[in-house]
Amino acid sequence: MIARMVASPRVVLGAALVLVLAFVALFAPAIAPHDPAEQDLMFTLLPPAWDAGGEAMYPFGTDSLGRCLLSRLIHGTRVALYVAVVAAFGAMLLGTALALIGGYCGGRIDWLIGRAVDVWMAFPPVVLALILLVGLGTGVNMVIIAIIVIDWTRFCRVIRSEVLVVMKRDYIPAARLSGFSHVQVVLREVLPAVTPLVVTLLSLEMGIAVIVEATMSFVGLSVEADVAAWGVMIADARQFMNQSPWGVVLPMLAIFLAVFAFNLLGDGLRRTLDPRLMVARGPAS
Amino acid sequence: MTVLSAEGLTVTLGRGAGAIPVLRDLSFRVGAGRVLGLVGESGAGKSMVGRAIAGNLPGGFGVSAGTLTFDGEDLVRIAPARRLALLGDRICFIPQEPQTALNPLMTVAAQFGEHLARLGVAKADRPSHMLAALDSVRLRDPASLLGRYPFQLSGGMCQRVLIAMAFASRPALIIADEPTTALDVSTQAHVVQLIRALQADHGTALLFITHDLRLAARVCDEMLVLYAGEMAERGPARAVMGAPRHPYTRSLKASNPTLTGPLRRLVSLPDQMPGIGSLRALPGCRFAPRCPVADAACGAAVPGMIELGGGHAVRCAPGCLAGAIGADAPGLAMPAVVARGAAPILLLEGVSKQYPGRRAWYGRRAPGLDAVCDVSLDVAPGEFVGIVGESGSGKSTLARLVMGLERPSAGRILVDGRDVTAANRGARVVRLGALQMVFQDPQSALNPRRSVARLVTQALEAADRPRDASDRTARAQELLRETGLPPDLLERFPSQLSGGQKQRVNIARALCVTPRLLVADEIVSGLDVSVQAQILNLLLDLRAEFGFALLLISHDLAVVRYLCSRVLVMHLGAVVESGEVAKVFADPRHAYTRSLLASIPPDDAAAAWPAAALRAAEPV
Numbered sequence: 001m002i003a004r005m006v007a008s009p010r011v012v013l014g015a016a017l018v019l020v021l022a023f024v025a026l027f028a029p030a031i032a033p034h035d036p037a038e039q040d041l042m043f044t045l046l047p048p049a050w051d052a053g054g055e056a057m058y059p060f061g062t063d064s065l066g067r068c069l070l071s072r073l074i075h076g077t078r079v080a081l082y083v084a085v086v087a088a089f090g091a092m093l094l095g096t097a098l099a100l101i102g103g104y105c106g107g108r109i110d111w112l113i114g115r116a117v118d119v120w121m122a123f124p125p126v127v128l129a130l131i132l133l134v135g136l137g138t139g140v141n142m143v144i145i146a147i148i149v150i151d152w153t154r155f156c157r158v159i160r161s162e163v164l165v166v167m168k169r170d171y172i173p174a175a176r177l178s179g180f181s182h183v184q185v186v187l188r189e190v191l192p193a194v195t196p197l198v199v200t201l202l203s204l205e206m207g208i209a210v211i212v213e214a215t216m217s218f219v220g221l222s223v224e225a226d227v228a229a230w231g232v233m234i235a236d237a238r239q240f241m242n243q244s245p246w247g248v249v250l251p252m253l254a255i256f257l258a259v260f261a262f263n264l265l266g267d268g269l270r271r272t273l274d275p276r277l278m279v280a281r282g283p284a285s
Numbered sequence: 286m287t288v289l290s291a292e293g294l295t296v297t298l299g300r301g302a303g304a305i306p307v308l309r310d311l312s313f314r315v316g317a318g319r320v321l322g323l324v325g326e327s328g329a330g331k332s333m334v335g336r337a338i339a340g341n342l343p344g345g346f347g348v349s350a351g352t353l354t355f356d357g358e359d360l361v362r363i364a365p366a367r368r369l370a371l372l373g374d375r376i377c378f379i380p381q382e383p384q385t386a387l388n389p390l391m392t393v394a395a396q397f398g399e400h401l402a403r404l405g406v407a408k409a410d411r412p413s414h415m416l417a418a419l420d421s422v423r424l425r426d427p428a429s430l431l432g433r434y435p436f437q438l439s440g441g442m443c444q445r446v447l448i449a450m451a452f453a454s455r456p457a458l459i460i461a462d463e464p465t466t467a468l469d470v471s472t473q474a475h476v477v478q479l480i481r482a483l484q485a486d487h488g489t490a491l492l493f494i495t496h497d498l499r500l501a502a503r504v505c506d507e508m509l510v511l512y513a514g515e516m517a518e519r520g521p522a523r524a525v526m527g528a529p530r531h532p533y534t535r536s537l538k539a540s541n542p543t544l545t546g547p548l549r550r551l552v553s554l555p556d557q558m559p560g561i562g563s564l565r566a567l568p569g570c571r572f573a574p575r576c577p578v579a580d581a582a583c584g585a586a587v588p589g590m591i592e593l594g595g596g597h598a599v600r601c602a603p604g605c606l607a608g609a610i611g612a613d614a615p616g617l618a619m620p621a622v623v624a625r626g627a628a629p630i631l632l633l634e635g636v637s638k639q640y641p642g643r644r645a646w647y648g649r650r651a652p653g654l655d656a657v658c659d660v661s662l663d664v665a666p667g668e669f670v671g672i673v674g675e676s677g678s679g680k681s682t683l684a685r686l687v688m689g690l691e692r693p694s695a696g697r698i699l700v701d702g703r704d705v706t707a708a709n710r711g712a713r714v715v716r717l718g719a720l721q722m723v724f725q726d727p728q729s730a731l732n733p734r735r736s737v738a739r740l741v742t743q744a745l746e747a748a749d750r751p752r753d754a755s756d757r758t759a760r761a762q763e764l765l766r767e768t769g770l771p772p773d774l775l776e777r778f779p780s781q782l783s784g785g786q787k788q789r790v791n792i793a794r795a796l797c798v799t800p801r802l803l804v805a806d807e808i809v810s811g812l813d814v815s816v817q818a819q820i821l822n823l824l825l826d827l828r829a830e831f832g833f834a835l836l837l838i839s840h841d842l843a844v845v846r847y848l849c850s851r852v853l854v855m856h857l858g859a860v861v862e863s864g865e866v867a868k869v870f871a872d873p874r875h876a877y878t879r880s881l882l883a884s885i886p887p888d889d890a891a892a893a894w895p896a897a898a899l900r901a902a903e904p905v
Contacts, residue, residue, distance in 0.1 A: 138716075170730035171691050178794070179717050179747035192734045 010268025014203075017261030032071035033059070036228040040066035045244040063233070064240050073254050075228040080258055083144055083213040083222075088205040090148035095155025096198055102156075103163025104186050113156065120153045129216070133140040138221045140213070147209050155201055159194050166193045196273040199249050203266025207259035214255055230254050288490035290314040293351035296333055296514075297509055298340065298561060304349060305315030305564050309587075313507075317457070317660035318488040320481070322505030323524060324498055326537075326813035327784075328558045330514035331494045335460045335540045337361075338376065338492075340368050356457060374404060377451040379461040379480070383443035383468075383707035387435035393446055394431035397453075404454050408705050418449040424612060431824055445479065452483050459484065462494045469675040470840065474884040474894075477504055496813065499886045503528030503894055507596070510534050513571040515588070520597030525744040530599045530606045532579075533572045535807045542819035542847035543888045544870065551823075551847065552577075553818035570601070590660070598822050600683070628702055629663035630719065630802045630834050631687065636660050638682055656682040658858045659696070664802060669828070669835040671845030671866065673881070680838045681725075683855070684806045687836065688722050689713065696867065701801070710748055721800035725807040727787035731779040737790055738775040741765070744797040765792040767830070785816035789823070802834045809844060821847055842885060846870060862881055 006012065009106045024031060046061040048069075054061060060069040092276030102113035129146045136142040166172065167190070175189045176182075216222040225232065230251040237247025288475055294311040297304035308330045323331040336342050337353060353360040355376065357595045360368065372378075383647040388396060394415065412431075414419060419427035422445040427832040435443055444464060451459055461480060465473035481504060484491045495501050501508050501522060510531065520533040529535045535702040539552035550686045554575045559567060567574070583602055589599045591606070596868040637658050642651030657679040664670050674680045685691040687698065687704065688714060698706050700719050705712035724730035731740055738761040739746065745757050762772055768789040779787055788808060795803055805824075807816040821844065822834065839845050845852050846866050853863040854877065864877040886894050 169732075170724040170726060173685075173688075174724055175692070175729050175732070175743065175747075176720055176724070177688060177717075177720075178743040178797075180743075181747075184747065189732055191645070194730075273692040 008011075008272050010264050011272060012268075014102070014261050014263075014265030014268055018205065018265055019259065021077055021081060021258060021261060024074055025081045026168070028074045032054055032068070033057075034068035034071040036067065036072045036075040038071075039069065040068075042066065043245075045240055048246055049077065051246075060250055061244070061246050063236055065236075068231040069233075069247065069250055072228040072233055073230070073250060076230040076233060077256065077258075079140060079223055079227065079229040080210050080213060080255075083140060083147070084206040084209045084258070087144040087147035087151075088142065088202050088207040091151040091205055092155055092198060092202050094148060095152035096159055096194075098152070098188050099156045099159035100165055100190060100194075103160045103167060104182070104190060106167075110160075114160070117153045117156050117160075120150075121157070123150075125150050126215075129212070130221070133221045140223050143213055143222045143267070146216075147212055147265045147269060151177040151185045151205060151208065154205065155198070158201060159197060162194045162197050163190055166190050166233070196270045199273060200266045200270040203262045208263075210255060210258045210262070213253075286316045287314045287354075288356060289315050290354045291334075291490070292354070294334075294337065294348065295350040296330075296337055296346055297349040298346050300347070300349075305512065305561060306349075307338070307346065307561055307564070311511075311516055313509050313516075313519065315492055315507075316489040317490050318452065318485065319507065320400045320484065320493055320505045322501035322508040322553050323492065323494045323511060324496070324508055325511035325776040326496055326558055326815060327578070328513065328560065329511040331496075331511050335378070335492070335494060338460060338707070339372060339378070340365070340834070340840075348514055363821045367495040367896050373400070374454045375456050376458045376460070377442070377454065377456040379447055379451050379459060379464045381463040381466055383447050384435060384438075384865055386447060387443055392432055392434055393438075397431070397446070397450055400453065414453070418453050419446070421452070421483065422446070422449045424449075427799075439472075440468050441476060444468060444472075444476050447484065448476070448480060452487065452489070455487055456489060458490045458492065459853050460492045461493070463496065464493075465500070466496070471675065471880055471884040482506075497886075498526060498541065498814075498887070503886045506586055513564065513567070513627050515571050515587075516600055517572065518597075518599045520593070521595060524595060524597050530593060530597070531572075531601050532605055536577065537814055540815050542818075542821065542841075544843050544846060544882070544885060545888055548780065550820040551822055553822050554815040557813070557816055558784055570729070576605075607763055621745065627665050629699075630666045631662075631664040631836065632697075632699040632702075633660055633662045633687070634697040634699075635723075636686060636698060638679075638686055638691060639694045639743055652755045655858050657686065657693075660853075660855075660858075660860050660900040662853055662863070664834050664836055666801060667828070667834050668851065669833050669837060669849040671837045671839060671849035672855055673839055673842055673845050673852060675840060675881075677857070677862075678855040678859035680855050681806055683857075684804050684836070684838050688720060689716050694874050717798075719801045720804065721795035721798075721802075722804040722806065723792050723795045723808050726811060727779070727784070727791040730791055731794075732785060733779050734777065737761070737765070737770075737777050737782070740779070740790055741793045741797055743794055748798075760797065764797060767796065767798075767817070767827065768793040768866075783820060784812055788812060788816075788820055792820070792823065792827075796831070800833055802836060804838070806838045807840065808837075810840065817844075824848060842870065842882065854881065 038064065043055060043058065043062050044060050044064055044066045048061045049056050049059045058068050058070070060067060060073065098113050102110040128150055132146040132149060133142055136145060172185060172189055175185050181186065212235070213222055213229070214231035217229040218235045220235070223229045223232065233251040235247055237244070241248050291311050291313050292819065294308060295306055296308040297306050299305060313321060323334055325331045333342070335772055337348055340360065355371070362596040397415045401414055406414055407709055415431060416427050419430060424430055424445050438446070455682045465476050468476060477500065482492070491503065493504050505522040508517060508519065508525045510525065510533065512533050518529065519524055525534065526791070529538055536552050536554050540554065542551060555569065559571060563572065569584040570579070570588055573579040573605050576583065588600055588602050590600050591603060592598050623901065638656045640654045640656055642653045660683060662670070672680045672683065680689065686693050689708065692708050693706060697704060700715050703715050705715050719895045738758060741764045742761050743756045744761060745751065751757065758775070761775060765772055765774060770786060770789050770793070774782065774786065779790070782790065797819050809820050812820060821841070825848070828835070837845060850864055850867050851864065852866045853860045854869070855861070856877045861880045862869060862873065869878065869881065873882055
């Protein structure tokens with residue numbers, strides 16, 4: 001299994017990018033050349049070092065207050081990954097649990113969960129997020145709660161339909177006839193069958209969470225204004241976009257990179273984890 | 286007049302020196318008004334012939350040598366546009382799965398009309414053409430049929446529509462690829478008879494592809510037996526079926542359970558047909574590794590065709606054609622009839638299962654469906670009881686009721702004298718201790734994410750005993766040995782096993798905690814004849830070893846005759862006849878049992894089939 005993962009370029013490239021991001025986030029203070037809040041009013045709106053007028057001291061240039069863009073990007077990774085991991089896992093746990101319960105039990109329970117998902121999905125997500133944040137108050141943890149509360153339906157709907165497919169297979173009654181309890185059947189027969197899908201959705205959800213967090217910090221509902229986050233950086237640089245486009249382009253590239261890495265990893269893992277895609281090695285002689 | 290002839294047709298996978306010949310040096314001819322049967326088990330390459338004619342070989346495959354002449358044109362080297370003009374017009378196909386071959390979103394009229402439009406029938410003439418064509422395949426009320434969708438029709442009706450479409454252009458050649466495999470036996474008899482009648486009327490040449498030797502003997506004039514892409518035997522159908530000469534054909538015939546004659550242990554060839562990947566390792570006769578009479582020379586060089594006269598020819602070494610296969614098999618000693626007075630292991634009293642109809646959000650519930658009505662049966666310890674019936678007869682629902690996967694709407698179920706009708710913990714414990722089930726389709730019944738070792742010891746895992754993993758592995762090895770599987774399969778996954786191996790794993794799992802009654806639902810219906818014989822013999826051997834009782838659910842009467850001492854015939858949810866197998870099959874009392882028996886091609890190649898009684902009682 002491990003060998004197959006290593007053989008997949010998607011997994012290798014995606015995992016490498018995610019690892020780099022995680023490394024950057026963990027050791028941000030050690031890597032960053034400057035304090036992300038440190039202002040140098042002598043050098044405001046500097047272009048990157050390779051551009052005309054750039055300074056080697058600020059490799060990616062500075063913003064309108066003379067803060068090092070590279071350092072702010074590096075510290076912004078912490079916020080992005082924290083939200084991505086916690087929010088995606090939270091939504092996954094809630095959505096998958098409800099999907100397994102609904103799909104396995106069927107009947108009224110399934111009906112109830114299905115209708116709850118329908119009603120939930122009828123709300124425009126951005127409006128729902130704004131309402132939630134107004135109610136909960138702002139802050140990065142509130143953003144995480146909002147993502148979980150809104151996006152569990154993504155997991156629930158997709159995984160429930162996969163559970164229903166698995167439930168049609170004869171190995172589910174066969175497991176019951178072998179003496180497995182309902183809980184054991186769900187955990188040992190149904191859950192492994194949907195795990196590749198859960199992993200895929202989890203990676204996609206991490207990408208979505210990165211974007212949602214950036215959006216919320218852009219409008220000032222996430223982190224405090226003085227914390228370096230990619231959304232905050234775009235919001236700050238927006239007014240000076242004409243003089244210095246780098247302040248907007250670089251955090252956007254960071255967001256792109258993070259989402260790309262998560263999607264690539266998720267897709268690659270789905271392909272390698274699914275034994276249905278395993279080629280038969282031919283019958284034993 | 287020859288309509289289609291193949292000369293040295295060879296299809297290879299890949300090109301150049303590394304190419305694998307999938308079909309090797311095939312030669313045959315079909316004349317106008319004649320029927321040629323291509324017979325073989327799955328993997329024999331019989332569908333590949335049809336695809337070569339259609340120019341529709343899978344990617345990587347190509348015709349590397351030989352000709353395929355249709356009406357003076359070589360289909361191998363024909364221009365694609367010309368081939369397209371021929372297909373559907375001069376050459377037509379009757380597919381295997383009638384219900385998937387029709388577009389579910391189009392009515393019969395729309396699909397048939399499309400076909401007629403391609404044939405150049407004017408729009409105004411199409412309705413009358415369609416009505417006449419549907420009438421010719423003996424579909425009742427063709428006018429109302431035209432407005433219906435395929436899913437509103439039964440499989441047999443869909444196949445008749447497709448037959449009508451195939452014959453609409455009066456083609457010179459029709460290729461029927463397993464046209465009745467997806468249908469019930471009684472429908473099969475009618476559909477086969479219909480194809481033959483139309484083919485004779487129009488003087489069409491018919492290439493009939495099938496896995497069923499007995500059916501081919503009935504339908505075809507000439508027959509070609511394929512093994513691993515190689516012609517094993519060809520000749521007049523009666524001669525090949527009546528006196529097969531090739532060891533493979535002889536084994537095939539001897540591994541098919543019969544409806545009449547003395548019960549003999551079936552000949553079961555070891556292993557299975559080689560896959561494409563292993564053909565390269567078989568330079569000589571491809572049957573040699575499984576052949577009961579092969580010697581060292583057979584594997585070295587491809588034997589030539591030996592003409593036996595009358596068009597009957599065999600590809601085999603001259604010395605191997607004689608000698609008995611199957612006839613010298615030991616007679617099957619059915620165990621003395623079990624003392625029926627003993628307390629039954631399973632007892633059903635008036636069991637019914639009704640599925641409620643859908644309830645609209647307004648108004649009343651639609652009427653329900655009686656899947657099983659008022660069935661009573663008992664199985665004594667160690668007894669093998671068969672339940673036969675066609676699809677929709679409720680036999681699988683009965684199995685699920687016995688296993689507690691469904692709850693009966695009425696009646697009582699007793700296992701070992703204890704009432705297990707209610708779905709409670711006590712009933713579950715009783716069932717777990719005494720019953721096990723083998724599901725029909727191992728593909729679906731084996732979790733693809735479990736290794737063989739974890740599959741067969743599933744019951745130990747559930748009971749969490751023994752806790753020690755090495756004890757479980759030991760039990761898994763024991764089970765593999767008992768079911769005739771090599772021990773190196775332990776760490777494999779189901780996707781890496783062959784069909785027969787999967788079914789053995791499926792059986793091994795049910796035997797993990799040795800049951801007193803095994804319920805087997807159509808466990809051989811998806812398997813090739815030679816693999817089926819292996820599984821049937823395995824069940825007999827396992828009975829001798831463990832003494833369990835068996836409730837065998839099957840549509841195949843010959844299989845039931847081979848294994849069981851008593852049989853119940855189910856029709857529309859009810860048991861219409863029951864009794865000892867020998868008596869019921871020799872002297873059926875119920876009209877349904879009689880028609881069921883009549884729809885199976887008899888073993889005696891000279892007997893008339895389908896019987897007059899069946900022809901009269903033709904359903905739509």
